[in-house]
Amino acid sequence: MGTPERGVHIMAKYKPYDYAQTMMVAVSLADQLQPGTLEHTIHYVVQERLDLRAFDAEHHNDDGGRPGYDPRVLLKVVLLGYSRGLLSSRKLEAACREQIVFMALCCGQRPDHSTIATFVSGMGEERISTLFSQVLLVCHEAELLGGTHFAIDGYKLSSNAAKESSGTHEDLRKKRDKLKELVREHVRTHQHNDRRSEDGKGGGSSSLLPRDPAKRLARLQRQAERIERFLNENEPRQGRSGTEIQSNVTDNESAKMKSSHGIIQGYNANAMVDAKHQVIVHGEAFGVGDDGAVATAMLAGAATHLTHATGEDDPLRQKIVSADTGYFSNQNLEAFEAAEVDAYVPDPKFRSRDPQLATAKRHRRPTDRRKQDYRSKRRWFRGDDFTFDEATERLMCPAGQRLYRCGHDHVTAQGYRATSYRAPKTACLSCELRDRCLQHPESGNPRQVRVFHGRVTETLTSRMKDKIDTPEGRQIYSRRLGIVEPVFGNLGAQKGMNRSTLRGRAKVDTQWKLYCLVHNLEKIARHGRPIR
Structure with missing residues (x-):
C-alpha cells in the first residue's frame, strides 16, 4: 500500500448509529x-x-372484581x-x-x-404514623439513633392554594362584591355593543370586550359564587391571640406565612431530629406559621414513635431538646417542663447578651457601621437618663424636675418588682426638652417612668433566659443549627420536596411524613448496616 499523496483527504470509517432507533433489551428487574x-x-x-x-x-374483591x-x-x-x-x-x-x-x-x-x-x-393519619414508627424501628436497629439530643425546627411548605384567595371574611365579602360588579359591568358592555350592532353603527366588541367574553363572564360568576358559598359554610378563623386571622377559599386550613422566598400560602412543617445521624423522629404539618404552640404535639408524636422503636416507656425524659427563638413562648416552655425534658430555647434578644458579640460592631465594614449607627440612634430619653436617689426614693428627670410616685409597687408578668413615677403635667408642658422626652408631645400627657428593683419571682421565661446565658447553655444550643438545618436543606433543596400537592391539613401532614420517610430511608442506605 502506497503512501497517500500530499493534499489528498482520507475519509475515516466509524460504525453507524441512530438515536431514533428502537431496541428490545432483556432486563433483569x-x-x-x-x-x-x-x-x-x-x-x-x-x-x-x-x-x-x-x-x-x-379491598373487598376476593370473590370478584378486578x-x-x-x-x-x-x-x-x-x-x-x-x-x-x-x-x-x-x-x-x-x-x-x-x-x-x-x-x-x-x-x-x-x-x-x-x-x-x-x-x-x-393513606390517613393512623396508617402513615404506623409506617413512620416502623421505619424508625429499622433506624434504631441500624444504630442510627443517639437518643440524647433532639432539635426541633419548622419548614414553610407551600400548599396547593393561591395566597390571592386569602383574606378576612370582610375582605372576602368586598372581593365578592367587586366580582359581582365586574359581572354586571361585563353584561352592560355586551348589551351596549349589541345595540350598536342593531343600529348599524358597527359592533365594538373587539375593543370593549375580551376575545371570548362568554368564558370570562362565566369565570367571574364562578369566582363570585365560590366566595359566596365559602362565606356561608365557614366561620371566621381565630388565631392564638383570639383575633381573626385570614381564611383561604381554596384551602382554609392553610395560612399565610413568612418564608425564605417571601410570603407564601402554606403549612408550617415541623420536624424533630436526632443529633447522631440527623434521623427525623417525628414530623407534623401545622396550619399556622407561628411556632409558639407546637411543642406539645411535637413532643407527644416523638415520644410515641421512639417508644415503638426503642421500647422505652418515657424516651424523652431528661433528654436535651433545643429549638430556635420562634419556639420561645410560655405555652411551649410549659410543654417542655411537663414532658421533663432538658430544653434550650433562647429568647429573641439572647444574642445581644452574648459576651462574644460585645465587640462585633467594630469588626463591621464602615458602611455597615454607619447604617447600624443610624438605625440605633436614640431620639428620646430612656429610663437610664433619669436619676434615682435610693435614700430618698426620688426620681429626677434630665430637666431637673422631680417625678412623683403613682401607684404602689407591683410585680410585672416577668417577675420583677417595679415602681411607677409620673412627672407633673405643668412641668412637662413648659419643658424645653419635651420633644426629646415624649414620643407624642402634642398629646399633653406627662412623662411616666418605671423603676425596677430586681426579680421577686421566677417564671419559665426568666429561668430559660438564665439557663441559655450560661456558657454550657450557649454551647449546647450552638449544636442545634448543625442538627436540624441540614435536614431541611436535603428535603427542600436537594430532593425538591419543598411544596405540597395536596389540600387540607390531614393530607398535607401525610405527605410531609412521606417526605420525612424518604430522608430516613436515605440515612439507612448511607449509614446503616449493608442490606443484601
Missing part, C-alpha cells in the same frame, strides 16, 4: 436494584420490614419518586412507563395517576 442504593433500601424496607395489612381493609395494585408497589413508587422531586402523580405515572428503576420497583406494572393520587391522599 432485580439487577436494577443494587445494594447500597436508595431504591434498593426502599425496596427492602417496604417489602420485608413494613406491615401494610391495614391497607387490605380497602385485582388492585399491591400497596407495597405503590408505596415504593411514591417514595422513590419523591426522592427525585417527582411530586405530581402524573409524573409518577410517566416514570413507571419510561424509567427502568421505577419499572423494576413496580415489576412492570403501570399504575395510573388517579390510583397513585388516591393512595397518597387516602
Whole structure:
C-alpha cells in the first residue's frame, strides 16, 4: 500500500448509529436494584420490614372484581419518586412507563395517576404514623439513633392554594362584591355593543370586550359564587391571640406565612431530629406559621414513635431538646417542663447578651457601621437618663424636675418588682426638652417612668433566659443549627420536596411524613448496616 499523496483527504470509517432507533433489551428487574442504593433500601424496607395489612381493609374483591395494585408497589413508587422531586402523580405515572428503576420497583406494572393520587391522599393519619414508627424501628436497629439530643425546627411548605384567595371574611365579602360588579359591568358592555350592532353603527366588541367574553363572564360568576358559598359554610378563623386571622377559599386550613422566598400560602412543617445521624423522629404539618404552640404535639408524636422503636416507656425524659427563638413562648416552655425534658430555647434578644458579640460592631465594614449607627440612634430619653436617689426614693428627670410616685409597687408578668413615677403635667408642658422626652408631645400627657428593683419571682421565661446565658447553655444550643438545618436543606433543596400537592391539613401532614420517610430511608442506605 502506497503512501497517500500530499493534499489528498482520507475519509475515516466509524460504525453507524441512530438515536431514533428502537431496541428490545432483556432486563433483569432485580439487577436494577443494587445494594447500597436508595431504591434498593426502599425496596427492602417496604417489602420485608413494613406491615401494610391495614391497607387490605380497602379491598373487598376476593370473590370478584378486578385485582388492585399491591400497596407495597405503590408505596415504593411514591417514595422513590419523591426522592427525585417527582411530586405530581402524573409524573409518577410517566416514570413507571419510561424509567427502568421505577419499572423494576413496580415489576412492570403501570399504575395510573388517579390510583397513585388516591393512595397518597387516602393513606390517613393512623396508617402513615404506623409506617413512620416502623421505619424508625429499622433506624434504631441500624444504630442510627443517639437518643440524647433532639432539635426541633419548622419548614414553610407551600400548599396547593393561591395566597390571592386569602383574606378576612370582610375582605372576602368586598372581593365578592367587586366580582359581582365586574359581572354586571361585563353584561352592560355586551348589551351596549349589541345595540350598536342593531343600529348599524358597527359592533365594538373587539375593543370593549375580551376575545371570548362568554368564558370570562362565566369565570367571574364562578369566582363570585365560590366566595359566596365559602362565606356561608365557614366561620371566621381565630388565631392564638383570639383575633381573626385570614381564611383561604381554596384551602382554609392553610395560612399565610413568612418564608425564605417571601410570603407564601402554606403549612408550617415541623420536624424533630436526632443529633447522631440527623434521623427525623417525628414530623407534623401545622396550619399556622407561628411556632409558639407546637411543642406539645411535637413532643407527644416523638415520644410515641421512639417508644415503638426503642421500647422505652418515657424516651424523652431528661433528654436535651433545643429549638430556635420562634419556639420561645410560655405555652411551649410549659410543654417542655411537663414532658421533663432538658430544653434550650433562647429568647429573641439572647444574642445581644452574648459576651462574644460585645465587640462585633467594630469588626463591621464602615458602611455597615454607619447604617447600624443610624438605625440605633436614640431620639428620646430612656429610663437610664433619669436619676434615682435610693435614700430618698426620688426620681429626677434630665430637666431637673422631680417625678412623683403613682401607684404602689407591683410585680410585672416577668417577675420583677417595679415602681411607677409620673412627672407633673405643668412641668412637662413648659419643658424645653419635651420633644426629646415624649414620643407624642402634642398629646399633653406627662412623662411616666418605671423603676425596677430586681426579680421577686421566677417564671419559665426568666429561668430559660438564665439557663441559655450560661456558657454550657450557649454551647449546647450552638449544636442545634448543625442538627436540624441540614435536614431541611436535603428535603427542600436537594430532593425538591419543598411544596405540597395536596389540600387540607390531614393530607398535607401525610405527605410531609412521606417526605420525612424518604430522608430516613436515605440515612439507612448511607449509614446503616449493608442490606443484601
